[in-house]
Amino acid sequence: MNTLTERQKLAYIAGQAAEARINVELETEGMTLNIGPQHPATHGTLRVVAKLDGEQVVSANPVMGYMHRGYEKLTEVRTYPQVTTLVNRIDWLGSFANEVPFILAAEQLMEVEAPPRAQWIRTILFELSRIANVALFLGDMGVQLGAITPVFYAFRDREYVLNLIESATGGRFHPNFDRIGGIKDDLPKGWIEETRGVMVKVRRFCDELEELILGNPIFAARTRGVGVIPGETALHYGLSGANLRASGVDWDLRRDGASPLAWNQVDWKVWTHPDGDSFARYWVRLQETREASYIVEKLLDGLPSGPIMAKVPRIIKVPQGEAWVSTENPLGEMGYYVVSKGDLGPFRVKIRSASFNNISIVPWVLKGVYVPDIITILASLYFILGDIDR
């Protein structure tokens, strides 16, 4: 543009304006706004190309791939135990939850079953990573809407949970703790009492946020009726997890799936909300975090004793076959479709991550909203970039 003459510039601008004219009646001009890849509201490198008419969105298209790491290809050159290191980094806030379905799929193919104590500890760690993951959302949603304080409370209380995960597994973010046939180690001494204490703190944190955010009239004004997704649309787009339950669909793989993990052994409640708006999504996640703390406590009460590893060969070869296992991860349904040819490593792994489907509804749901609502809706759908890009 710098080399163009003034006249050419004007012609160019006029041409652009004519093309971009969207609202003919008011003679306003459209504008294309790039939100991201570097933008505070995109938790990483999601880019949303929004065509605007004033402050209203005409169309919005997410552009991804800035962080695509090709995990599906990488799994093909790794052995089964090595894959867990990779999948840990898919949803990096709830890492342990990523390992579980893959290990379960391998166990299903090998027809191995982990002993009960291992399953219970898996479930406990699974729920702890749910708390660690969703706590960040609960605070972050405030930041996206301009309230900067809640996120610090979230960081404070998430720290306790991360400490628990660290002392049990040795890894704060990426435990890599799940093994085919069981888990790596038993729980350390005193861990159970400590966990009980932290669960009380988690509930206090939930109460705090309930007052600070859910009880705030401005928060309600910003989120109620914003980004409404009807249940049927959500299903067709493959939304899962809290996003689906906030649209009134009562489906939770922890309760409804045939998982060998210990969720079915204790009493707990699946929370749903009929509204399907951003407020409902926040509400459901808050209730689920509190419920997760109850689940952990009940699991600790009934934790069986016994071995933590089933008998598996030192070098693992998985028999030929195909298996699909999915679990209710913090972000939604996370599943692995594993194709084995009887080798040391999988032949093909399809990683079905929750955020990919959850975010695929964005073009539909952003149509016609105002610019500030883009942020509200993206935040309330809650995605992790690693979970989209894999």
Add this chain to the structure above:
Amino acid sequence: MVGTPEVDHARQHLIDVLRAELGAGLIDTYLKPGLDVWARVSPDAWCRAAEVCRDKLHMRYFCFLSAVDWLPSPFGKSEDGVSRTGDEVRALTAANLAEGLDHGYCGGDTRFQLIARLHSVTTHLGIHLKMDVSDSDLTAPSWIRAFAGANWHEREVHEMFGIVFTGHPNMANLYLPGDFVGHPLRKDFPLLAREVKPWPGLVDVEPMPGEPAGEEDGEVSGEEA
């Protein structure tokens, strides 16, 4: 897995309904009692199968759609650190193809197969649908009319496997840059990181400190025996 019923009536029902609706469109089925069900349908019946599952079997939840390249990788697990030239790879690929491919459940006739999963949030049953993608033109009908969420999954399959979906409004790359050449998830697409540097840890048989080197191998052979 414990107490798996030998006959899974609920899942058998899915197969029966599909067979009644699709007729010859349903090529093969596979049932793991208590776990899952697979069905291979012909390309003509692919969209119809989705609609039947959605309307007749209450499977309104779209889980995923992907593809499998059944060609054995000409690179193996890249553990030998041998770099192969393009000609060698092509020769290996042709040899593998000539040998005949070993398909998974429900069999198959072509190198590429689509696989999709639908699930019901009311009956809690799911189904895997498979479809052969003809080797000559690599096209498949799009599911976008049945499930809006298939949009991005089909774009991903398109860029990763090179399969074109007819009826898809925007077959642009999703993850890869627009000018990317090749289809990364095809088995004959090299993983460059492995070509540059062999993976040291495919089988971790390095002796532990203080352990005689031979012990490790003995244990392995013992387990396998």
Add this chain to the structure above:
Amino acid sequence: MIAVALSDYWVQTAIKTGVVLAVIPTAALILGYVFLLKMMSHMQSRLGPMEAGPHGLLQLVADGLKFIQKEDLFPDRADRFVFAAAPLVVLCSTFLLYVVVPAGPTLIVEDLSTGVFYALAVSSISVLGVLMAGWASANKYSLMGGLRAAGQLIAYELPMVLAVVGVVIQAGTLSLQGIVTSQANGEIFGIGLIGNPFILTQFVGFAIFLMATQAELTQPPFDMPVAESEIVGGYQVEYTGFRFLIFFIGEFGTAFVFAGIAATLFLGGWYVPGLDLDGGFLSNLIGPGVLFAKIMLVAFLIFWVRFTYPRLREDQLQTFAWKYLIPISLLNILATAVLKVVL
């Protein structure tokens, strides 16, 4: 000899300008340190900066030095002159506001007889600066921020003026010094013990004034123009180095002076019972301290809200101003006027 050569007028003007120029950065530093760094951190269960100076006291000085060292960047397509002038225009508005706030019986730069309306008028100049910044940055986010800011500042100028009208009716003067005097001499129900800080009789006005102040300062819940999670700082997005520093000083300097105006209008200004109203040395000595304490009290309220609330959307923000604040302040004026005549 120089003193003779220069007339009294020029010496006085130079001193006054110097004082105001010194007060603005100091005020910004104090507010920034006490509220932004420390109060916010402690409210968020963390310590905040602790290393630079005792308890992190010098952190903002260090930050300021850092800003000054930075390269002076202009965006490629920016309108360079307007881009450079915009922060100065904003600072100018802040500077002019300090002129009329009394800190003691004679400690005032210029006791204008139309003080209140002068203050509200010059505070609007910052809109110009914000619009200039938004437009000249050649950035879509800036432009949106600038336009939002203009819409918001105009919308909230009105309730602010209307909230002050009640005070003016009660005091019977537009001069800020006169308003302080009338509060000091006032009586409530015949009891003149503590005077009559107008917050008691004009509480509605005080509340509306604070809300409008919050909006004028573009702070949460009215920070849509700068919303950092959304339009990434709005009109400030392209500013770096000392130009950003000027915006920062402008923002906090304005917060300080608005708190000062609120303290003067509603909390009795520099006066506490026991002080001499007529310009005694003691009054001039203690007055600034009293005013400062009251400013900090008002600023605490402003910043407390800032750190707690999420932000309103642009349309909700306009609705709030036009449908709620303005009618309520009109009713307040009506009630005040009627009572003034009746009593």
